[in-house]
Amino acid sequence: MGRHKQPEIRDRILDACVDHALAHGLPDRLEPFAAAAETSTRMLIYHFGTRDALLRETLGRARRRQRDFFGELVSPRADEPYPSTLRRAWRVMTGPAGRPYLSMFGRLREDAGQQLWPDFRREATTDWLRPFEDGMRSVGRPELGTLVLAVVRGLIMDIEATGEVARADQAFDDFLAALASVTTSHGGMLPPETAADTPAARAATGPPA
Template sequence: MGRQPQPHIRDELLERCTDHAIESGLPTRLDPLVKSTGVSARMLLYHFGTRDDLFLAILRRARQRQLVTFGDLLRVRPNEPYARTLARAWATMTDGEGKPYLRMFSQLRVNAELSLWPDFQRSATLDWLEPLEIGLLSIGRPQTATLALAVIRGLLMDIDATGDTTRANRAFADFLALLTPPETAQAEST
């Protein structure tokens, strides 16, 4: 009779593996995860089955964390124009606590790990439409959620490809100005 799996140990290992992957990117081998967790590769495989099962579990846990973090950034705040909320969210996503998530998931889009999560691109797009739509409803522009998402994703890809954050930030500020009616922008500046 073999040892019974212990879900709390698996969850603790998954948390530590996810922390490592968010900080350093998803590894291609188990060695970095062995070092970060302090357990053997055999123990990781005991709890997760295969390397790919472990990697997929890490990606899903990281995605859960990202959804919570970015969802909070995109949440409507009373007495704050949504364009200002989006500006703060953009700054946090591109230069703050969101940056490791972007690095990790952009790596997923371009690497072979996509085979681990074939539907990732679709869900990574659709997950953000509703929070953006709700936020943009606060300024009477819910129909622009797809446009806002396309601008955000496009500029993130631009930063990833060129490293020119200054130019992308300027473009995002220009986009936010288009979302804000001139009379609202004027009232906010006074």
């Protein structure tokens, strides 16, 4: 009589694989995942079927984590203007907590021939359009959600390509200043930056990991 699979064990293994992939990237072999999950490659195959099936599930769960994390960051708040919310979200997304997600999915987006998630490029855009539209709706300009998304994605790609965080930070702050100028009538003016929040101050701490 065959052994029944235990969903809680499978779930624990998958979480361990996601943690490993965010820290080190997707492995070419199953052994790194097996070590991270403190199990064997045979058990990985038992629970997930094939290496590619496990990789797809790993990407899917990592994406859900990212959507929950980033989605909360960019959600409008009653106690602050939305451009201020965007400034704080940008700092977190491009900082140590957010960069593992950007690196993982940046590589996936750039791999035109990858088969693990063939429709990822489209989904990587549509995933974030609604949250930014909802945020900009809070200042009466939901149609600017596309512009916000384009700027965020473009500057993230710039950081991934060049590592020049301070320059991208300055560009994003310049964008927010322009955004505030067209949303002032809706309470969207940014508060003055503190010295600790300037691009120069952030650059002094080094690029995000």
